[in-house]
Structure formats: C-alpha cells, structure tokens
Amino acid sequence: MSELVTCKDLTKRFGNHTALDHLNLSLDSGKIIGLLGPNGSGKTTLLKLLNGLLTPSEGEVLIAGNHPGIETKRIVSYLPDKMYLGSWMRVSDLLTYYSDFFEDFDMSRANAMLESLKISPKDRLKTMSKGTKEKVQLILTMSRRAKLYCLDEPIAGVDPAARDYILSTILNNYEPDASILISTHLISDVENILDEVIFIQEGQLKLHASVEDIRMQEGESIDSYFREVFKC
C-alpha cells in the first residue's frame, strides 16, 4: 500500500475567511475514504485543491508525488458538486467528449451502467431530472480507470434504490489499487463501504481513522458518532 495523496500544512483563505487551516493528511491507495464534516467545514475546498481548481494559499498538496496539473488529472477522476456539463449535450455526446479527453475512459463500462439505470444515450441533459443528471455525471466519473476518484456529494439527489445501485457500482468498478474519496452527508448510506473516515471541522482535521476501529471503540455507527462529535 503506497501513499497516494499528501497534504502538508494545506491552507486556503478566501479574503479573511480561512476555509482550510494547515491541514496535514495522507491517504493510501486501495481505500474508500469518507470525507465528512458539517456544512462549510472545507470539504469541497479540499476536493477542489486536489483537482487544481484552486491553488493553496499556503502549504502544498501532492498526488502520487506531483502537484495538481496535467500528470495528476490523468489519474484523478473528479465529480464536482455542481453541474459542469453543457445542458444542450446528449448523453452520447458526453461519452465521446469524455473518451476524447481521458485516455482511461472505458466506454463499455459507461454504456453498461447507462443501460442498467435505463438512461438513453439519445437524451439531452436539459430534459433530465436533477437525479438523472447526477447519475449521468457519476457514470462518467466512475467509467474512468483512475487511481483516485474524488466524489463531491455523489448521491445527494438520487433516489434510495438508485443509491444502492450506485454504491454497488462504485464497489464493482474500482480497481484494488485505486482510492475513492467521497464527501457526503448521507453517512448511513455509505458507511458500510468505507475503509476510513476523515472528519474535518472549520478547515482543520479532527479525526482520520478506520471505520471498524470507531465501531469497535465507540460501539456506535459512524453516523451516530458524527452526530455526537459535531453536536450543535
């Protein structure tokens, strides 16, 4: 197991607001990791820093030894928290678009998932419901054979039955040496597939532990432990 992601004193300020505050973190490959924290704790900022959409104010982030850039984008598949694709596009356009952009894009995998979720390649994004758009984006993201998947709120708008399908797709499709970083509030839905959790609060690392250790030591689920730690 090797170190895939390293954050050293990673800090991001927006004006006089500090979104991430000297975060030190290292993530191994081959793990599914939950990125958990209250609203505004810095989860999305961290994911954006990992993907080079933001640059650190201080400190650094390394992915497989490189700063975010062309080399890391080759191996990181990112699902942002917002819709980023043109709403005029058809699913079939998106598939070509993705396979043009990413050499690790697996077209047959994408088609199989679209078929299971009954999404027609001819449909345009703008005619789809919020949940279906999210499914399409997630399918595109998970159809790459990446080393690191960064999923920002991947299942928030999706119905519970499709959620189960998506989680099993995630389990099914990731290579044993790849890692998945999932930011979510739907802890009870995802916690059984996680290896580790990261709790962040006000831009600082509060906890980074194995989920089974938490269950063993605290005798409760990650969901109730989260509620206890971040009680308002």
Next chain:
Amino acid sequence: MPWNLDSSRPIYLQIIERVQMDIITGRYQPGDKLPSVRDLAQEAAVNPNTMQKALSELERSGLIYSQRTSGRFITEDKELIHQMKKELAAAEVSAFVAHMKQLGITPEEIRQLLAETIEEEENHE
C-alpha cells in the same frame, strides 16, 4: 439484496457470524467453494477490504481454507464445525441466563420456564 448489517458493530465480525451461521445451517456444505472476495463484498454491499479481513479471520480459525489458485473452501473437518456449533449455543445460553437474571428470575424458575416452553413447542409440532 445487501446483507442485514448493524453499522454500530464492526462489520467484519458480523460477516464472520453470518458465514458461521451459513455453515451451521448447511447453506454452505463442508468442502463447498466460497465466492470470490469481490463477489461476496458486492453481495453484502460492504468494502472488499472488510470482506477480506473477515475471511482471513475465518481462515485463521480453520473454518475455511484457501487453495492458492482455486479459491477458498469450507472446511471438511466436521468435528470443528460441531465444536463451533456447541460454542455458539453455549454463548446464546449464557446470554439468555444473564437476561433472565436481570429480570429477577431465579435459576429454578428459569428451568421451569424452559421446560414448559420446550414442551409447548414439541406439542405444536
């Protein structure tokens, strides 16, 4: 259908218990081949690393064994399976007795209740 797991207890322990039950109830017969880690993880909707850990523990206890190229199998040692069954039964009984004590029931009453319940069940059959 994901397995019914209680997320407040370590998942790998529950997988171990589940496989033990499947062996005792005969769902898995001695010598049967287990599905791959990935397939089992998929079926249970758990992380493959967790499934791996549970299977390694089961291997350590001797209930399953692995053959390098062909996968994992249920032990053919019937004595071991019988032993495990007895241990699980003993654990259930002592949990039951502890519960009864909590309710303030005397050992004599426990014996009587048990005898009555067993008799009732036998009459039903």
